[in-house]
Amino acid sequence: xxxxxxxxxxxxxxxxxxxxxxxxxxxxxxxxxxxxxxxxxxxxxxxxxxxxxxxxxxxxxxxxxxxxxxxxxxxxxxxxxxxxxxxxxxxxxxxxxxxxxxxxxxxxxxxxxxxxxxxxxxxxxxxxxxxxxxxxxxxxxxxxxxxxxxxxxxxxxxxxxxxxxxxxxxxxxxxxxxxxxxxxxxxxxxxxxxxxxxxxxxxxxxxxxxxxxxxxxxxxxxxxxxxxxxxxxxxxxxxxxxxxxxxxxxxxxxxxxxxxxxxxxxxxxxxxxxxxxxxxxxxxxxxxxxxxxxxxxxxxxxxxxxxxxxxxxxxxxxxxxxxxxxxxxxxxxxxxxxxxxxxxxxxxxxxxxxxxxxxxxxxxxxxxxxxxxxxxxxxxxxxxxxxxxxxxxxxxxxxxxxxxxxxxxxxxxxxxxxxxxxxxxxxxxxxxxxxxxxxxxxxxxxxxxxxxxxxxxxxxxxxxxxxxxxxxxxxxxxxxxxxxxxxxxxxxxxxxxxxxxxxxxxxxxxxxxxxxxxxxxxxxxxxxxxxxxxxxxxxxxxxxxxxxxxxxxxxxxxxxxxxxxxxxxxxxxxxx
Amino acid sequence: xxxxxxxxxxxxxxxxxxxxxxxxxxxxxxxxxxxxxxxxxxxxxxxxxxxxxxxxxxxxxxxxxxxxxxxxxxxxxxxxxxxxxxxxxxxxxxxxxxxxxxxxxxxxxxxxxxxxxxxxxxxxxxxxxxxxxxxxxxxxxxxxxxxxxxxxxxxxxxxxxxxxxxxxxxxxxxxxxxxxxxx
Ligand code: SF4
Ligand code: SF4
Numbered sequence: 007x008x009x010x011x012x013x014x015x016x017x018x019x020x021x022x023x024x025x026x027x028x029x030x031x032x033x034x035x036x037x038x039x040x041x042x043x044x045x046x047x048x049x050x051x052x053x054x055x056x057x058x059x060x061x062x063x064x065x066x067x068x069x070x071x072x073x074x075x076x077x078x079x080x081x082x083x084x085x086x087x088x089x090x091x092x093x094x095x096x097x098x099x100x101x102x103x104x105x106x107x108x109x110x111x112x113x114x115x116x117x118x119x120x121x122x123x124x125x126x127x128x129x130x131x132x133x134x135x136x137x138x139x140x141x142x143x144x145x146x147x148x149x150x151x152x153x154x155x156x157x158x159x160x161x162x163x164x165x166x167x168x169x170x171x172x173x174x175x176x177x178x179x180x181x182x183x184x185x186x187x188x189x190x191x192x193x194x195x196x197x198x199x200x201x202x203x204x205x206x207x208x209x210x211x212x213x214x215x216x217x218x219x220x221x222x223x224x225x226x227x228x229x230x231x232x233x234x235x236x237x238x239x240x241x242x243x244x245x246x247x248x249x250x251x252x253x254x255x256x257x258x259x260x261x262x263x264x265x266x267x268x269x270x271x272x273x274x275x276x277x278x279x280x281x282x283x284x285x286x287x288x289x290x291x292x293x294x295x296x297x298x299x300x301x302x303x304x305x306x307x308x309x310x311x312x313x314x315x316x317x318x319x320x321x322x323x324x325x326x327x328x329x330x331x332x333x334x335x336x337x338x339x340x341x342x343x344x345x346x347x348x349x350x351x352x353x354x355x356x357x358x359x360x361x362x363x364x365x366x367x368x369x370x371x372x373x374x375x376x377x378x379x380x381x382x383x384x385x386x387x388x389x390x391x392x393x394x395x396x397x398x399x400x401x402x403x404x405x406x407x408x409x410x411x412x413x414x415x416x417x418x419x420x421x422x423x424x425x426x427x428x429x430x431x432x433x434x435x436x437x438x439x440x441x442x443x444x445x446x447x448x449x450x451x452x453x454x455x456x457x458x459x460x461x462x463x464x465x466x467x468x469x470x471x472x473x474x475x476x477x478x479x480x481x482x483x484x485x486x487x488x489x490x491x492x493x494x495x496x497x498x499x500x501x502x503x504x505x506x507x508x509x510x511x512x513x514x515x516x517x518x519x520x521x522x523x524x525x526x527x528x529x530x531x532x533x534x535x536x537x538x539x540x541x542x543x544x545x546x547x548x549x550x551x552x553x554x555x556x557x558x559x560x561x562x563x564x565x566x567x568x569x570x571x572x573x574x575x576x577x578x579x580x581x582x
Numbered sequence: 583x584x585x586x587x588x589x590x591x592x593x594x595x596x597x598x599x600x601x602x603x604x605x606x607x608x609x610x611x612x613x614x615x616x617x618x619x620x621x622x623x624x625x626x627x628x629x630x631x632x633x634x635x636x637x638x639x640x641x642x643x644x645x646x647x648x649x650x651x652x653x654x655x656x657x658x659x660x661x662x663x664x665x666x667x668x669x670x671x672x673x674x675x676x677x678x679x680x681x682x683x684x685x686x687x688x689x690x691x692x693x694x695x696x697x698x699x700x701x702x703x704x705x706x707x708x709x710x711x712x713x714x715x716x717x718x719x720x721x722x723x724x725x726x727x728x729x730x731x732x733x734x735x736x737x738x739x740x741x742x743x744x745x746x747x748x749x750x751x752x753x754x755x756x757x758x759x760x761x762x763x764x765x
Contacts, residue, residue, distance in 0.1 A: 103690055107637065121675070421640075425742035494675045
């Protein structure tokens with residue numbers, strides 16, 4: 007096993023600072039939040055104070071059918087926050103709780119780790135990396151007012167952070183050294199990664215280090231302007247694009263409304279799959295969640311998934327402001343049910359860790375630890391929808407597959423095998439039984455899911471998945487945390503991580519929720535001041551800013567929208 | 583590893599909730615079952631911590647409850663219900679549990695309906711999974727006018743874990759009498 011040497015300097019001063027900010031002996035003294043009469047306590051957990059990051063006791067409780075978190079900082083007082091918008095769903099989803107395999111090769115060894123202060127990953131972290139983010143630049147061609155991810159010129163301490171290809175290789179080696187399951191999936195992110203001219207070389211380097219799945223997180227603008235890039239990235243090894251897409255109107259999606267259709271077209275020509283990523287904000291774009299799915303349906307040949315991200319509220323906000331914008335996973339699911347008039351209903355969704363019994367079954371028959379999605383149930387949810395072309399409707403997979411029954415059954419078979427029954431006999435039984443979970447009378451025409459499952463599970467034949475993908479969409483949700491709803495039980499199970507040049511592997515919701523401990527510190531240490539970067543590159547930071555060429559061109563064409571935008575959005579909103 | 587012998591002494595009883603009914607009515611029973619107390623006592627926080635460390639984190643008990651009417655020769659099945667109760671062992675960050683029990687591995691329950699049950703005490707958690715209480719209702723015509731002797735059997739299937747071998751516990755109740763009256 008490769009031993010990864012973490013840069014000690016990054017960890018030690020960091021830990022000292024935590025001691026100053028969060029004296030551990032004081033943690034037990036933080037007041038237990040008092041309950042109220044109309045509330046039903048559910049459980050306790052730990053969180054942080056949104057003002058000073060002090061670790062606090064937090065109460066999770068139900069009120070009026072919703073789940074809230076309350077915590078009291080001895081200095082900054084009480085914070086109450088909506089945690090999960092539906093109590094019933096909370097109970098249903100938490101039943102799929104499943105702790106992961108832990109890290110047998112932790113990069114940070116701490117005797118008395120206290121989340122979230124020793125991330126890297128530390129000895130106590132429970133999930134291996136599901137998706138590793140590598141920031142290749144913090145420059146961006148947009149300047150969205152709400153974004154904290156890109157370097158803002160003029161701000162004191164603004165640094166351009168662009169790890170070298172050699173540093174990136176080292177980071178990927180740290181990922182591949184994870185045990186028992188080496189990380190195998192990387193997301194290249196930024197800033198805007200396509201601003202790096204050496205991006206194809208970076209992609210190739212990541213692939214050469216043994217990573218199978220490389221996803222490119224982008225606003226799509228560069229690809230819209232230079233469609234040939236889609237082919238270049240695909241040939242270099244990108245598996246799919248992860249593209250921001252906040253709505254189907256220019257008002258809800260100011261970021262790339264005019265450009266996204268061109269980027270999608272470029273991907274279609276290059277055969278590069280696209281995942282649409284809407285950040286959902288209450289009162290801003292939550293009324294368009296189903297329209298976004300319809301847009302994906304229109305492009306189902308190339309759009310593989312829509313991954314909704316209920317907004318994470320960063321920066322200081324009053325309770326009133328938070329209530330105005332806060333939306334949680336069950337709320338988005340409910341909006342989709344309402345706007346689709348039940349086409350995709352709340353019962354069609356499952357929490358991410360509900361996949362674990364499938365992993366346990368495969369582990370029981372292979373006797374080997376497998377890749378597992380063991381995040382906290384409140385972090386993410388998903389479902390598959392299949393396009394019934396005859397009826398032009400999206401049919402959630404749950405309408406013709408007894409998913410709950412299948413999960414229970416596989417769980418029991420894994421128990422049987424682990425209890426000593428012959429695994430080949432059990433596999434035979436599963437092969438015979440698996441089709442019974444599919445209701446053929448409700449299965450969309452042209453689909454034979456029972457056969458597909460059999461071929462994948464037992465013959466390891468994945469050829470029919472391609473056809474399934476061409477007609478299906480994965481709908482996912484991930485609610486990134488913020489300082490108000492931060493829950494250490496969620497964080498400890500996080501499997502979306504960042505790779506950093508000091509060879510740490512840091513959970514997303516530590517890296518971005520407490521940037522002063524993680525993101526900012528790392529980017530300062532490994533970045534260069536903006537002025538120096540400009541001198542070195544003989545270029546101004548603002549030279550690469552996008553100046554709305556496609557929007558201007560569309561408006562000049564006179565229709566209020568260019569043809570492609572019109573075509574792709576027609577029938578969705580009536581007005582692009 | 584806990585000896586399997588302790589599993590031999592499971593207990594069950596059936597409680598008639600309506601000992602008497604008219605021929606057009608219904609009769610309800612509660613069937614109670616418990617793993618042997620010695621087994622329940624032997625499951626401690628150390629047991630579950632050791633299990634957790636070896637990735638043994640889902641403890642499932644499948645209960646099959648059969649209600650029957652005693653006849654001269656055979657016992658006629660009136661109702662049979664199968665359900666699963668689960669424990670999922672997880673690493674808790676709950677300060678109250680950490681402080682009270684000095685333990686960080688804790689069970690989360692999953693009930694027959696597939697909904698989570700959170701526990702504040704370890705005894706409650708054990709009671710949840712190692713005992714069952716099932717309501718069963720039959721219509722009076724199924725029993726017929728006169729006295730009926732009603733009994734139940736409960737089977738509890740447990741799979742292999744780090745602390746116990748796989749096995750099925752079985753317990754039968756003493757039959758109880760109910761009267762169905764001609765109206
Ligand atoms: S979040 Fe994970 S890596 Fe970070 S301190 Fe907690 S257990 Fe350790
Ligand atoms: S990134 Fe945040 S929301 Fe996603 S799994 Fe990690 S902790 Fe949960």
